[in-house]
Amino acid sequence: MSAKVAPPDNDVLWARGLDCAHQGSPALTGVSIAVRDSEVLVVAGARGSGKTTLLRCLSGRLRPDAGEVWFNSVPLHVLAPRARDRLRRDRFGWVGSTPELVPELAAWENAALPLLLSGVSGRTARRTALEWLERLDVGDCASRRPAALLQSERQRVAIARSLVHRPTVLFADEPTAPLHRHERTAVLRTLTTAARSHGITVILTAQEPLGLPRPAGTAAPADRRPPEIPVADRVLTLVDGRLTAGGSLSAGPRDTTPCSLSA
Numbered sequence: 001m002s003a004k005v006a007p008p009d010n011d012v013l014w015a016r017g018l019d020c021a022h023q024g025s026p027a028l029t030g031v032s033i034a035v036r037d038s039e040v041l042v043v044a045g046a047r048g049s050g051k052t053t054l055l056r057c058l059s060g061r062l063r064p065d066a067g068e069v070w071f072n073s074v075p076l077h078v079l080a081p082r083a084r085d086r087l088r089r090d091r092f093g094w095v096g097s098t099p100e101l102v103p104e105l106a107a108w109e110n111a112a113l114p115l116l117l118s119g120v121s122g123r124t125a126r127r128t129a130l131e132w133l134e135r136l137d138v139g140d141c142a143s144r145r146p147a148a149l150l151q152s153e154r155q156r157v158a159i160a161r162s163l164v165h166r167p168t169v170l171f172a173d174e175p176t177a178p179l180h181r182h183e184r185t186a187v188l189r190t191l192t193t194a195a196r197s198h199g200i201t202v203i204l205t206a207q208e209p210l211g212l213p214r215p216a217g218t219a220a221p222a223d224r225r226p227p228e229i230p231v232a233d234r235v236l237t238l239v240d241g242r243l244t245a246g247g248s249l250s251a252g253p254r255d256t257t258p259c260s261l262s263a
């Protein structure tokens with residue numbers, strides 16, 4: 001794979017022509033995407049449309065069969081495994097749709113892991129982890145192990161862990177999937193508000209219709225409209241492994257579709 005052209009300066013993450021197949025079945029075909037610094041981007045799509053595969057390729061977890069992925073001026077697609085792992089540890093955060101916590105560690109230790117692994121002192125790591133657990137309404141779970149927590153509490157701990165080291169980019173793959181419906185908006189709001197206040201770029205996947213903007217002209221009258229919570233600056237849609245909106249790398253006005261989530 002060639003790596004001759006660096007991405008534009010204002011894009012923190014940039015990919016071109018991504019192809020990725022699982023056991024011969026194409027999951028991504030010719031996907032190009034440019035992610036701006038500090039934006040909250042939703043990648044929407046039906047089940048099996050390729051959202052997880054795209055996030056895994058963009059975050060260096062999975063090497064695409066073809067195409068380029070750049071993080072700032074670093075070509076992730078040709079980076080040696082050790083350098084890629086270090087970059088993922090220090091600059092990226094990941095939270096998936098099921099919480100994967102270390103069973104032997106308390107909630108605060110799980111949340112503090114990215115800091116402890118990068119050499120931050122135990123005391124600072126603990127204090128910072130506790131702040132994030134409080135922010136995610138699981139401060140009182142700090143000393144418990146994952147087995148003693150509800151699934152929704154475990155997921156909040158996993159979200160705290162994904163943000164604790166203030167990553168440059170947070171990859172959030174359907175992060176509210178294990179939560180009850182009434183908890184989802186609050187957690188999404190906490191996640192996106194925290195990311196915005198720390199300048200963290202977020203790429204968030206959602207199944208339709210979650211996260212999609214209301215079609216033009218179909219807004220309910222203001223007095224009957226549920227409260228809307230700003231989630232994303234932009235929404236891109238994947239259909240059968242192809243981006244269908246806003247993913248173009250060509251020059252010109254960018255897609256700036258705002259996105260809200262009805263509570």
Ligand SMILES: Nc1ncnc2c1ncn2[C@@H]1O[C@H](COP(=O)(O)OP(=O)(O)OP(=O)(O)O)[C@@H](O)[C@H]1O
Nearest residue numbers: 022023027045046047048049050051052053054207
């Ligand atoms: N490890 C794998 N082995 C085989 N096929 C896979 C694997 N991972 C994904 N696929 C297939 O690749 C396609 C895209 O899957 P992917 O998980 O990226 O989609 P998705 O939009 O995230 O779906 P979901 O919302 O269900 O998580 C699907 O057809 C899926 O069945």
